[in-house]
Amino acid sequence: MQVSYQWLKEYIDPGMSAEELAEKMTLSGIEVGTVEKFGPELSGVVVGQVLKLEPHPGRDNLTLVEAGVGKKVFSIVCGARNMKVGDKVAVATPGSKLPGPRLIEEAILYGVKSSGMLCSAQEIGLELGAEDEILILENDAPLGEPVDRLLGFDDEILYLELTPNRSDCLGMINVAYEVAALTGNEVKLPPANPPEVTKSVEDAAKIRVDDQLLCPRYTARVIENIKIKRSPLWLQMKLLKAGIRPISNIVDITNYIMWEFGQPLHAFDLQHINEREIIVRRAGDDEELITLDGVKRKLDSDVLVIADGSVPVGLAGVMGGEDTEITDKTTEVLVEAAAFDPTNIRRTARRFTLPSEASQRFERGVDHETVMIAQNRAALLISQIVGGDVLKGVIDVNYSKAIPKKVNVSPKRINKVLGMEIARDEIINILNRLRFQIRENEELIEVIVPLRRPDITLEEDIIEEVARLYGYDKIPISLPSGELIENRESEKERLKSQLKNILTACGFYECISYSFINPVNLVRLRLSDKDKRMQTIPVQNPFSEEQASMRTTIIPGLLKAIQHNINHRELNQLLFEIGSVYEAKELPLKDLPFERVKICMAATGVVPEPNWIAPSREADFFMVKGVLEKVLNRLQIDNVEYKAESEPFTHPTRSAKIIIDGKLLGFIGQIHPEVAGIWDLTQPVTVCEIDFDLLAEKANIVPRVEPVPRYPAVIRDLALVVPRDITALKLETVMKEAGGVILTKVKLFDLYEGKQIPEGKRSLAYSLTFRREETTLTDAEVNDRLEDIKNALFSLGAVLRA
Amino acid sequence: MLQKLKELEKESQLKIDKAKNLEELKEIKVRILGKKGALTTLLRSLGTVAPEERPVIGKEANNLRAKLEQAFERKEYELRDAGKENQWEKERIDITLPGRPGLLGQKHPLTLVTEEIKDIFIGLGFKVAHGPDIETDFYNYEALNFPADHPARDMQDSFYITPQLLLRTHTSPVQIRVMEKQAPELPVRIIAPGKVFRRDDDATHSPMFHQVEGLAVDTDITFADLKGTLLLFAREMFGSEQKIRLRPSYFPFTEPSAEVDISCIMCAGKGCRVCSDTGWLEILGSGMVHPNVLEIAGYDSRKVTGFAFGMGVERIAMLKYGIGDLRQFFTNDLRFLKQFGE
Numbered sequence A: 001m002q003v004s005y006q007w008l009k010e011y012i013d014p015g016m017s018a019e020e021l022a023e024k025m026t027l028s029g030i031e032v033g034t035v036e037k038f039g040p041e042l043s044g045v046v047v048g049q050v051l052k053l054e055p056h057p058g059r060d061n062l063t064l065v066e067a068g069v070g071k072k073v074f075s076i077v078c079g080a081r082n083m084k085v086g087d088k089v090a091v092a093t094p095g096s097k098l099p100g101p102r103l104i105e106e107a108i109l110y111g112v113k114s115s116g117m118l119c120s121a122q123e124i125g126l127e128l129g130a131e132d133e134i135l136i137l138e139n140d141a142p143l144g145e146p147v148d149r150l151l152g153f154d155d156e157i158l159y160l161e162l163t164p165n166r167s168d169c170l171g172m173i174n175v176a177y178e179v180a181a182l183t184g185n186e187v188k189l190p191p192a193n194p195p196e197v198t199k200s201v202e203d204a205a206k207i208r209v210d211d212q213l214l215c216p217r218y219t220a221r222v223i224e225n226i227k228i229k230r231s232p233l234w235l236q237m238k239l240l241k242a243g244i245r246p247i248s249n250i251v252d253i254t255n256y257i258m259w260e261f262g263q264p265l266h267a268f269d270l271q272h273i274n275e276r277e278i279i280v281r282r283a284g285d286d287e288e289l290i291t292l293d294g295v296k297r298k299l300d301s302d303v304l305v306i307a308d309g310s311v312p313v314g315l316a317g318v319m320g321g322e323d324t325e326i327t328d329k330t331t332e333v334l335v336e337a338a339a340f341d342p343t344n345i346r347r348t349a350r351r352f353t354l355p356s357e358a359s360q361r362f363e364r365g366v367d368h369e370t371v372m373i374a375q376n377r378a379a380l381l382i383s384q385i386v387g388g389d390v391l392k393g394v395i396d397v398n399y400s401k402a403i404p405k406k407v408n409v410s411p412k413r414i415n416k417v418l419g420m421e422i423a424r425d426e427i428i429n430i431l432n433r434l435r436f437q438i439r440e441n442e443e444l445i446e447v448i449v450p451l452r453r454p455d456i457t458l459e460e461d462i463i464e465e466v467a468r469l470y471g472y473d474k475i476p477i478s479l480p481s482g483e484l485i486e487n488r489e490s491e492k493e494r495l496k497s498q499l500k501n502i503l504t505a506c507g508f509y510e511c512i513s514y515s516f517i518n519p520v521n522l523v524r525l526r527l528s529d530k531d532k533r534m535q536t537i538p539v540q541n542p543f544s545e546e547q548a549s550m551r552t553t554i555i556p557g558l559l560k561a562i563q564h565n566i567n568h569r570e571l572n573q574l575l576f577e578i579g580s581v582y583e584a585k586e587l588p589l590k591d592l593p594f595e596r597v598k599i600c601m602a603a604t605g606v607v608p609e610p611n612w613i614a615p616s617r618e619a620d621f622f623m624v625k626g627v628l629e630k631v632l633n634r635l636q637i638d639n640v641e642y643k644a645e646s647e648p649f650t651h652p653t654r655s656a657k658i659i660i661d662g663k664l665l666g667f668i669g670q671i672h673p674e675v676a677g678i679w680d681l682t683q684p685v686t687v688c689e690i691d692f693d694l695l696a697e698k699a700n701i702v703p704r705v706e707p708v709p710r711y712p713a714v715i716r717d718l719a720l721v722v723p724r725d726i727t728a729l730k731l732e733t734v735m736k737e738a739g740g741v742i743l744t745k746v747k748l749f750d751l752y753e754g755k756q757i758p759e760g761k762r763s764l765a766y767s768l769t770f771r772r773e774e775t776t777l778t779d780a781e782v783n784d785r786l787e788d789i790k791n792a793l794f795s796l797g798a799v800l801r802a
Numbered sequence B: 001m002l003q004k005l006k007e008l009e010k011e012s013q014l015k016i017d018k019a020k021n022l023e024e025l026k027e028i029k030v031r032i033l034g035k036k037g038a039l040t041t042l043l044r045s046l047g048t049v050a051p052e053e054r055p056v057i058g059k060e061a062n063n064l065r066a067k068l069e070q071a072f073e074r075k076e077y078e079l080r081d082a083g084k085e086n087q088w089e090k091e092r093i094d095i096t097l098p099g100r101p102g103l104l105g106q107k108h109p110l111t112l113v114t115e116e117i118k119d120i121f122i123g124l125g126f127k128v129a130h131g132p133d134i135e136t137d138f139y140n141y142e143a144l145n146f147p148a149d150h151p152a153r154d155m156q157d158s159f160y161i162t163p164q165l166l167l168r169t170h171t172s173p174v175q176i177r178v179m180e181k182q183a184p185e186l187p188v189r190i191i192a193p194g195k196v197f198r199r200d201d202d203a204t205h206s207p208m209f210h211q212v213e214g215l216a217v218d219t220d221i222t223f224a225d226l227k228g229t230l231l232l233f234a235r236e237m238f239g240s241e242q243k244i245r246l247r248p249s250y251f252p253f254t255e256p257s258a259e260v261d262i263s264c265i266m267c268a269g270k271g272c273r274v275c276s277d278t279g280w281l282e283i284l285g286s287g288m289v290h291p292n293v294l295e296i297a298g299y300d301s302r303k304v305t306g307f308a309f310g311m312g313v314e315r316i317a318m319l320k321y322g323i324g325d326l327r328q329f330f331t332n333d334l335r336f337l338k339q340f341g342e
């Protein structure tokens, strides 16, 4: 809502500057976003009068104008043609500065000297008239008066940022009431008593309201013998200050009244209303209407329309119809001022995407009493500005049940909620300034809330009114008292945080990607239609495919990040994200879905970054597996099994499923080269995604401590050459079986394939730790066990490496 | 006698200092501390001293011996090192070379800020609660006093899953979920961090962002308590000099409601570009829990009161770290993430 400060002063004297008022309003709940000077900088442009018009000697399209500015006369070459002798015009005298900025100087135009310029409205910064049309000022404009002063360029515009509860301030007069509440000053209401002719409105039009719920009040006046033309400049200027484009006198007046009272009006060309009858009804299922914007709308019974004797002529409260629009030819109008059901207006405006100044006000609810005042005020302005005959009376179909609300408040409770002591008198004073009527009833105060404030229905609403006008800054400071409650994060949330600590300690950076997913990205992972992750939950109203569904895996999010970083030459990346994925129990969703937390890692490039001292190794499968092992070890989860099995998007022989106690924890694997190609990943990437809930279920957050061994260990190394198809897991299992209880640890410390090792084989070197709890081991004992281990390995096809 | 000991000390120290090599030092040591050395000789004459003075002198002499032995040892190291200069040179390292790289990542800035907020409120006796990202219309709107078709719903444009399910537009549904579960038990004191979603996407809005909700309900919670709690938070988060300003506002689920500003952290309230010359920065919305909300969640609004607040984590992170572009939080650009710790 744009509020012209000068216009506001017609209703109340704030007694302070616009800036001060803005600050005061903001701190009491009507936020003023900015205060801006209305007009642009202008200097040297003054009111002049056209004294003489002559054709330009050399150019047909130019005119020589003599413009008098008080004592001085300027000869000006002008391209426009809409002025006549005697018109008052805006003369930019030589040396003037126009917005742009543009400097006006004397010039020779096709052989004729031109001393200055006649300005169009647009040239002085007003969104008015045509480009090639001189601005014609009002006849009584004093000669020589600076035009910026004449037109109120120094006015200030307050841009209100209204919350939905305070849409009363969508009308200037209610803004004035708000100022009154702040200052205690009086509100002056504008006159609303039109002169009427003897002919009765009943003889000119009929009104019928079929749906009283959707239209609780409908009033109409008829004005005859009018002539449609431009509004006087003062009215156009006022509309410009409100941010409304002036159109023609009748339409401008209805807009003016809407701005003044917050009550939208609509004017119909009565000659185009069939049978001169207005019927407010629901539309029929096959009816259509071409609205003012020229679009044909299909209607049905959900839509409230204004119809004439035969067809709809307007969407009630939203937009008028083209057929009954006010045109240059209009000579009699029917002015509608009505109240409609806010919800219905809102639905219609949304359905046709037609949010308008009118619908915005109706959907927040208009004051049923003001309907009549606005109607009469409009008729007065029409008679003053347009002329014509205002027919006698108003047709008023009124089913309204609106009565002022009564709210009981207790000063004691006000103070209890606010945590302070505001005196009863002060509370009463504030309610008086709000123009709320009160009746004191022992301890209680009964407040009668005027209809213009439908937002106030409860004692709490009054508490807010008192608090905001008393001043939030005067409310004291305290802290909640009372017993302390258990106040920490849940075990699971703390585990999440601990995981983040472990992963960052391993060099990983935490990412946050959108919970949305473009389903195409799942196809780009080559997931089959049967894959559970393809059952994404669709978003009904995304504004792009990127939000089309909810994610079922974090992998695409991290791949996108990897790709982005590779593009920006950050080649070595260790990334992770811990976040929810969304699993539908059934589609379409009937109930809340499962929100499962996943831990996702992605690694690419080398680790550490190339440097002079430590070797850089590829951030590959084993790097990520190492980090995963760290996590599992830290949480004391054993019984983990890695099964060589790939995902559709991971490398067929460089992938594993991770299983704990027979349950699938997740997977780890290098991105399949084909998929890497689809995602523009120019270097190998390894990903891992595991289930947080299962991890949390199996985790031992508090470590179990065993005694430190008392007897020394014996360590033996064993280098083997084994067929390539025997897995490390197999070797380890065999060694452990043969080694018995005294073999406490088997550690691989070297792996080699290549020269000196026969084709199809590889060499592995293990360090074996033997220990017994109760005694020191003898060499003989260890040797015996070692022989058993070797024999077991030999039977697998292993040989000792020389 | 004492005098003689002092002189011997002085003399010996001089000789030690002058020794040019290990042999020389050894010789001096024998001459002073050896069996026939100066100190021993001196002590032999102890007999001539009065018996009552003997213990004092004996103690002094022992001290001197220990002192001199240390001096010899120190000199010995010095002479030994002096002989190895070639070796030291050979073993020289360039200490200006960078150290061996260790691995250390960092949490996302939004995680860092959320953890900080959580810690502050945990310290004030708040418990952390959570709710789902996909919510029912009831929890996200209806129970929070946003009736269907109410213009207040325009304040937050939502992503719908079905007519009854949507992506939560704020963390406020957690208020209802917590109260419903706990009612009529008192007190309630929670904060709820989480993701929220709104149908906006431009330079200053992201379709997904993060909030932290706060709620305190008890028999005597006041607006002053809200103000005090938020002031404390602002000071913990942005510095002990912080001021806050409450402005009346509107949220359907609180009444009275307030927007909360902190004094601009860029200009300390003097006015600058960041605060549009107002000296204030809006950081959160708050208010006293609306009676309709208390009632629907199972509390008697005549007997209990509460306050609630909600803040945008991105907004706070942007202010705290001086981040200009909201979208940077979700591109996961390492050049951005590494600035929070490389």
Ligand SMILES: [Zn+2]
Binding pocket: B264, B265, B266, B267, B268, B269, B270, B271, B272, B273, B274, B275, B276, B277, B279, B280
């Ligand atoms: Zn500032």
